[in-house]
Amino acid sequence: MNIAILILAAGAASRMGTVKQNLEFNGTTLLGNAIDQALATGMQNVYCVLGAHFETVGNSIQDKAVTVIENKNWKNGLGSSIACGIKNIEVNNLDAVLVMLADQPLIDAEYLKQLIQTATEHPHSCVASDYGKKNGVPAVFPKQYFKELERLSGDQGAKExxxxxxxxxxxxxxxxxxxxxxxxxxxxxxxKK
Known part of the structure; x- marks a missing residue:
């Protein structure tokens, strides 16, 4: 199954008061760690959507084997980053896309592989992370949902x-x-963890 990984890192992180994507973590940065975990799954196509602080964040991941996509409409929220990512990925030969966030540092390659394995066993279903009362990302979306993802906007992302x-x-x-x-x-x- 051909799955691309789309890492969302376009937000301005206003509540953090600094460029969150570049905060140190695990010997790299929050975003660097997300990319490392994505690459450790063995998937070949890893993309990263950047927006706010495009150059600063982009420079911090220059040495990573990841394709950067710029979301010029990042102020329109998470949904616009997913839509921008899907529109800019070469989706013709893809079976699914795994969407993840740069600011969930406890998501590791082992968990991403579980999502991918489940998606491979159930190729026509979305595979989502159970948040208790709601489902969310990281999540795998099969190709029949790509058009719907391309139409997303606002801050809700793919929750709906x-x-x-x-x-x-x-x-x-x-x-x-x-x-x-x-x-x-x-x-x-x-x-402190």
């Missing part, structure tokens, strides 16, 4: 699709891995 009764969605228990780092306090807690 992943929680829609009309969509076929398999949930994986992400346990405590789905933790977004949005504030200096959360970042401080992360560094």
């Amino acid at each position: 699709l992943l929680n829609s009764p009309a969509a076929s969605v398999i949930k994986l228990d992400a346990r405590d891995r789905v933790w977004d780092i949005d504030t200096p306090e959360e970042y401080a807690r992360l560094l």
Whole structure:
């Protein structure tokens, strides 16, 4: 199964008060770590959507084997980054896209491989991370959902699709891995882990 990985890192991180993507973590940066985990799955096509602080963030990942996509409309939210990513990936030969965030540092390659394995076994279903009451990303979207992803906008991202009764969605228990780092306090807690 040919799956591309799309890492979303276009936000301005206003609550953090600094360029969140470049914060140090795990011997690299938050974004660098997300890219390393994506590459460790063995998938060949890894893309990263950047927007705010495009040059600063882009320079920090120059040595990574990742294709950078610029979302000039990043102010329109997460949904616009997913749409921009899907539109800019060569999707013709893809079976699915795994969408993940740069600011979920506890998501590791092992968990991403579980998502990919489940998607391979169920090629016509979305495979989402179970947040308890809701489903979210990281999630794998099969190609029949690409058009819908291209139409996303606003800050909701793909939540509506992943929680829609009309969509076929398999949930994986992400346990405590789905933790977004949005504030200096959360970042401080992360560094203490």
